[in-house]
Amino acid sequence: MKQCVKIGEGTFGEVFSTTNASGDTVALKIIPVEGSDKVNGEEQKTFGEILHEIIISKELSSLKEKQHNQTHGFIGLNDLHCVQGCYPPDFLNAWDNFNWKKGSENDRPDFFEKDQFFIILEFEFGGVDLENSNGTLMSLLVAKSILHQVTVALAVAEQELQFEHRDLHWGNVLVKTTKQKKGSFLLNGAAHSLETKGVLVRIIDYSLSRLEIDDLTVSCDISKDEELFMGQGDYQFDIYRLMRQENGNNWSNYHPHTNVLWLHYLCSKLLSMKYRGSGGRGAKDMREELTRFYDNVLQYSSATEALRNCPMFQ
Known part of the structure; x- marks a missing residue:
């Protein structure tokens, strides 16, 4: 516990990195x-409400072992615990x-009593989220690989689980460096590979997801969560409203185009970031390629169709 570091937060929980019994760095999501007691202004979730996220985390984590549709693009779930007590x-x-370093939007979790229950999800450590990666570590070639890896993960999950993420903002895309040159995946039984360009992507946080x-x-009904649809100031908030427009506020039905909306959003964020060595002909060509993706991706009905037909991925 003494080695724990807080690495993230959400409305319903805190995320810490620490070392497990095997000496591996892991991420603990504590809910x-x-x-x-209200937490960050919200009522605490019940065991029943948290079950949705647990099931989806388990199913997406297990995609790395499937024989027909396989990807490592979702964060690996190692373990699950229910504990009781104070922080x-x-x-x-x-x-x-x-x-002190970054500023928290959450309440300091020192008010819980000894009878408080927590669900702890232990995940593999997936790296730093895109929002906090500062972009300076990456080239536009890396940005393309990130977009490719996210599209692959979504496509595989669409085919295996009829999956929609529904909240894929850049804080939910983790990136870590790797010496692995290629990543592999299976889509409907066919084996494929992609170039990592030195980074591995892991998608996290399925609190709004559906499969x-x-x-x-298994889905989260956000039809009455009016506050979610009232945000302003970032394209992220427009995406929630666009999703609702597409599904008629029925969140149990399958509308894979919502995954494409988030790819459009992610591309806009990647284009807005600063990159090392962003001059030069190669960088200019790559920016044009990413811009073409941004201009055209919304025509595809799903991440699967984008992966199969988008010129950038061929």
């Missing part, structure tokens, strides 16, 4: 449940350090 002092110290397992739909 208070079933309590009467440990080491985690509060880590929370304070994060707040199907054995004809059972």
Whole structure:
């Protein structure tokens, strides 16, 4: 616990990195449940409400082992725990350090009583989210690989699980460096590879996501969450409204074009970032290629169709 570092936060929980018993760096997502205290202005989730995210996390994590549609593009779920008690002092110290360096939008989690329950999801460590990567570590060639890897992951999940992420803002795309030159995936039984350009992508946070397992739909009904659709000032908030327009505010049905909306958004963010060595002919050509993707991607009905037909991925 003494090695824990807060690395992220959401409305319903905190995320810390630490080392597990095997010595591997892992990420712990800690979510208070079933309590009467409001957390960050919201009612705590019940066990039933959190089940949706647990099921989706497990299904997407297991895509790396499938024989027909396979990808490593979703964060690996190692373990799941339910614990009871107050927040440990080491985690509060880590929370304070994060707040001091970056500023937190969440309440300091020091108000929980000894009977408070928490769900802890233990994930592989996926790196730094795009929003906090500062862009300076990457080239436009890396940006293209990131977009390719995200599209692949979404396409594989569409084919296997009829998946929509529904909240794929740049804080939910993790990137870490790798010496691995190529990444592999299976789409409908066919093997493919892509160039990593030195980075691996992991998609996280399925609190709004939707998928199907054995004809059972697992989704989050946000039809009455009016606040989510009222945000202004960033393209991200427009995407929530565009999704609602496409599905008629029915969040159980399958509309894979929502994944394309998020690819459009991600491309806009990648184009807005600063890059090393952004002069030169090669960089200019790559920017033009990414701009063409941004201009044309919305015509595709799904991430699968974009992957198969977009010139940038051929």
